[in-house]
Amino acid sequence: MASDKLIVFDTTLRDGEQAAGTRLGLREKLEIAHQLARLGVDVIEAGFPISSPQDFEAVNTIAKEVTGVTICGLTRAVVKDIDVAGKALAPAKKCRIHTGLGISDIHIASKFRDDKYGKTLEEKKQRALEMGVEAVKRAREYTDDVEFYCEDSGRADKGYLFKLVEAIIDAGATTLNIPDTTGYSIPAQYGAMIADMIAKIPNSDKAIFSVHCHDDLGMSVANSLAGVQNGARQIEGTINGIGERAGNASLEEMVMAIRTRQDYFEVDSNINAKEFYKTSRMVSEMLGMPVPANKAIVGANAFAHSSGIHVDGVIKNPLTYEIIAPEEVGSPKSAVVLTARTGRAGLKHRLEELGYSLNDEELEQLYQRFLEVADKKTEVFDEDLAVLIGDEIRSVEEAYELKYLHVACGTGTLPTASVRVKTESGIKQAAACGDGPIDAAYEAIRQATGQNPELHSYSIRAVTGGKEAMGEASVKILDANGNPVMGRGVSTDIIEASAKAYMDAINREISRAKSKE
Ligand code: KIV
Ligand code: ZN
Numbered sequence: 001m002a003s004d005k006l007i008v009f010d011t012t013l014r015d016g017e018q019a020a021g022t023r024l025g026l027r028e029k030l031e032i033a034h035q036l037a038r039l040g041v042d043v044i045e046a047g048f049p050i051s052s053p054q055d056f057e058a059v060n061t062i063a064k065e066v067t068g069v070t071i072c073g074l075t076r077a078v079v080k081d082i083d084v085a086g087k088a089l090a091p092a093k094k095c096r097i098h099t100g101l102g103i104s105d106i107h108i109a110s111k112f113r114d115d116k117y118g119k120t121l122e123e124k125k126q127r128a129l130e131m132g133v134e135a136v137k138r139a140r141e142y143t144d145d146v147e148f149y150c151e152d153s154g155r156a157d158k159g160y161l162f163k164l165v166e167a168i169i170d171a172g173a174t175t176l177n178i179p180d181t182t183g184y185s186i187p188a189q190y191g192a193m194i195a196d197m198i199a200k201i202p203n204s205d206k207a208i209f210s211v212h213c214h215d216d217l218g219m220s221v222a223n224s225l226a227g228v229q230n231g232a233r234q235i236e237g238t239i240n241g242i243g244e245r246a247g248n249a250s251l252e253e254m255v256m257a258i259r260t261r262q263d264y265f266e267v268d269s270n271i272n273a274k275e276f277y278k279t280s281r282m283v284s285e286m287l288g289m290p291v292p293a294n295k296a297i298v299g300a301n302a303f304a305h306s307s308g309i310h311v312d313g314v315i316k317n318p319l320t321y322e323i324i325a326p327e328e329v330g331s332p333k334s335a336v337v338l339t340a341r342t343g344r345a346g347l348k349h350r351l352e353e354l355g356y357s358l359n360d361e362e363l364e365q366l367y368q369r370f371l372e373v374a375d376k377k378t379e380v381f382d383e384d385l386a387v388l389i390g391d392e393i394r395s396v397e398e399a400y401e402l403k404y405l406h407v408a409c410g411t412g413t414l415p416t417a418s419v420r421v422k423t424e425s426g427i428k429q430a431a432a433c434g435d436g437p438i439d440a441a442y443e444a445i446r447q448a449t450g451q452n453p454e455l456h457s458y459s460i461r462a463v464t465g466g467k468e469a470m471g472e473a474s475v476k477i478l479d480a481n482g483n484p485v486m487g488r489g490v491s492t493d494i495i496e497a498s499a500k501a502y503m504d505a506i507n508r509e510i511s512r513a514k515s516k517e
Contacts, residue, residue, distance in 0.1 A: 006269040007234040008255065009210065010036050011045040012283060013058070014074055015248050016238035019289065026058050028286045033062045035282055036239075037069045039275040041251075043096060045236075048074040049088035050081045056088050063092035070145065072096040077135035086142035097139040100149030100177065101128055103164055104156040125157075129164050136171040147175035147210065154180035154190065162201055169203045175234060176207045180223055183216025183246060191226030198231040210234035213249045215241060220249035225257055228265060235269075239283040240291055240298065252276045252297040252329065260323055277330035297324070303334040308343025311336050315349050338385075340374035354382055355483035356389060383459075383474035386486025386508070399510045400449050402503050403427065407495050409437040417441040419499070421448040441499045451506050453477035456484060458501075460494055473501035477509065485509045 013029055016022075024032070029046070036044050046062040047055040063071045071092040075081035077099050089095035102111055105121060112124040132148060139146040148168045153161055165176055178197070180190060194211070198204045211227035211234070213220040224235050241250030256273065258265045280298035284291045293300040303326040305314050313320035318334060326333055336346050344367050351358060351366075358366060369388050374380050404420035417440035418431040430447035434440030438458075446452050456476040471494035475487045487505025491497040 004267050005233070006228065006258065006267045007043065007208065007210075008041045008251065008269045008271055009043040009045065009072070009212075009234055009236040010039075010041040010238065010251060011212075011236055011248065012036070012238040012242065012251075013062075014045040014047050015236075015244060016242040016283070017047075017287075018244045019242045019247065019287070020245075022242070022287045022289065024286060026054070026061060029058045030061055030065060032279075032283060032286065033066045035275070035279050037066050038272065039279050040270045040272040041069060042270065043070040043072050043234075045072045045074060045098060047088075050075065050084040056084065059085070059088040060091065063089050063095060067093055070094040070096050072098050072147070075099045075135070075139070077101040077131045079134075079138055082135060082138045082142070086139075089142070094145070095143050096145040096147055096175075097143055098147045098149060098177070099132075099135045099139050100147075100151060101132060101135075102151040102181075103128060103132075103161060104152035104154075106155065107152050125160055129160075129167055132164060133167050133171040136168055136173045140172040144174070146173045147177055148173040149177040149179055149212065151179055152181040153178040153193070154182060154185040158193065158196075162197060165197060166201050166203055169201070169207045174207055175210050177210040177212050177234075177236065178227070178232075179212035179214075179236075180220070181212075181214060183214035183220060185213070185219070185223050187219060187222040187226035190223040191230040194227045194232050195230035208233050210236055211249075212236035214244065215246040215248065218246070220247070221253045221257065224249045224254050225265075228254075228258065228267065233267070239279050240289065240295070242283065242287065242289055250296070252280065256297050256324060256329065273328055274330040277332075297329055298331065301337075302326075303331055304337045305334065305346075306337040306339050307341045308346060311342055311346035311349070315345060338370075338374065338380040339378065340371060342374075350382075351385065351389075354385065355479075355485075356385075358389075381474075382476070382484070383486050383488060386474075387488050397511050397514070398507050399424065400451075400503055400507060402445075402499060404429075405441060405496060405499050407437045407441055409440075415440045417444040419444040419448050421445065421503075423449065437495050438498045441495060442502050445499060445502055445506070449506060451510075453479070453485070453506060453509060455502075458498070460498065471497045473497040475501045475505050477502075477505045479509050479513070485512065 017024055033044055046059040049056045049059045059073045073085035073089050075085045085097050108124045108128050109121050117124045117127045136146055136148055194209055209232045211224040211232045213223040235254050237249040237251035237254055239251055241247040255269055255271045277298055291299055305311050310321050336350055348363055401422040403422050407417045409415040414433050415437045416433050420427055420429045428448040430444045432440055432443035434443050456478050458475050460471050460473045473489045476484050479485055485505050485508050487501045489497040489500025489504055
């Protein structure tokens with residue numbers, strides 16, 4: 001049944017949520033399920049209905065409310081589990097029951113009691129096979145779409161696995177999941193097992209083979225891809241690769257590897273990859289599991305360049321060091337991270353992006369100062385560049401000088417600020433209220449100066465330690481043409497630092513406009 005269409009089965013809400021220390025509420029699960037539907041996955045495994053009333057409710061609600069995608073519920077090969085899953089999934093337009101059991105010798109020998117399943121391993125294996133067949137038949141009473149998992153296939157007795165799969169397909173399973181539950185497999189071995197099953201099991205053409213790999217040895221994605229290369233046409237995984245222990249295969253990595261290497265895999269999915277970044281952030285925030293910065297596809301550094309050679313290459317042609325454009329996966333555009341290794345070309349490029357154009361001499365002068373700063377800090381931010389430019393290249397003629405600032409705020413008090421500002425035409429003063437003390441101070445400054453720049457961003461950080469720590473406020477405003485202008489203020493009082501930073505940005509905007517004239 002091999003086709004060029006790859007089915008994408010997401011188990012973030014079931015196997016993903018099994019990650020240690022995580023739990024999602026009903027509203028969160030529903031929101032993630034809607035987002036997975038927008039991402040274009042074919043199947044959402046919404047939970048394990050018999051495991052708890054909350055899981056039942058989540059699967060049932062998702063089955064009612066999320067359309068355009070198959071909703072799946074997990075069960076053991078136990079009649080009661082299947083009946084409960086059937087009930088939870090009843091409202092879905094398209095539903096799947098995912099049933100199965102542990103089939104490796106170690107699972108069967110350890111989990112199956114002698115008094116119930118037989119004394120010898122062989123007797124127990126026979127009983128497990130019968131239970132699997134019975135489970136599939138029961139599930140088929142609820143839906144034509146039945147998936148069977150052969151848990152711990154990676155370590156299974158292959159002769160037994162093949163015999164079991166044949167019986168399970170005969171019983172009516174339409175998808176055969178071959179999980180590497182413990183992440184034990186090696187890609188070539190796992191791929192060969194899938195190829196062998198498809199070649200040797202007489203009725204293999206009646207079912208789709210699915211890969212479901214765990215990351216205990218860091219090979220879950222590689223194993224899954226080896227499975228696809230050898231005929232599997234469904235991939236199972238989770239967003240950000242979350243899941244039991246070291247996690248599951250990351251859905252975004254598998255999908256993007258296959259899409260980027262179409263030349264090799266010759267299959268593709270219906271995934272709308274532009275939704276990956278958003279989905280990744282949603283899952284990370286809701287589960288409280290940060291995405292590592294160097295995570296492929298969705299990590300903060302996945303499209304960040306820092307070394308001089310790379311930055312220079314990417315500026316000339318992004319394809320030099322990027323095999324995927326960030327916009328393809330909905331990620332913010334490529335970033336140049338300024339460090340001591342960035343080089344002149346990278347610095348110049350960033351300055352141009354920020355709206356500064358420096359001649360060669362100015363650039364060289366700034367580059368030397370930049371190196372000094374970069375040696376002390378790991379990363380040089382836009383705010384630092386603005387200050388360097390102000391200090392090194394442009395002397396800012398101060399159109400306004402903050403002479404006096406008074407702010408009143410506290411619990412039950414309306415934040416109010418009054419300022420006195422020296423201008424070319426004399427001292428101007430104003431008072432204003434705001435949402436907070438800084439907002440009030442900014443409003444008073446706007447009134448006193450008559451300037452009304454759009455505040456784009458604001459940040460504050462401690463630049464020295466201890467009780468007397470200095471706060472450094474950085475603001476970015478936008479000039480009339482939408483170009484960013486930075487301002488910085490330092491004080492032991494963070495409100496004063498913030499007011500100074502805003503005033504500094506206003507002065508720089510005026511100074512820049514004058515120098516252009
Ligand atoms: O890893 C596994 O074997 C599983 C099954 C329950 C599908 O998650
Ligand atoms: Zn799993």
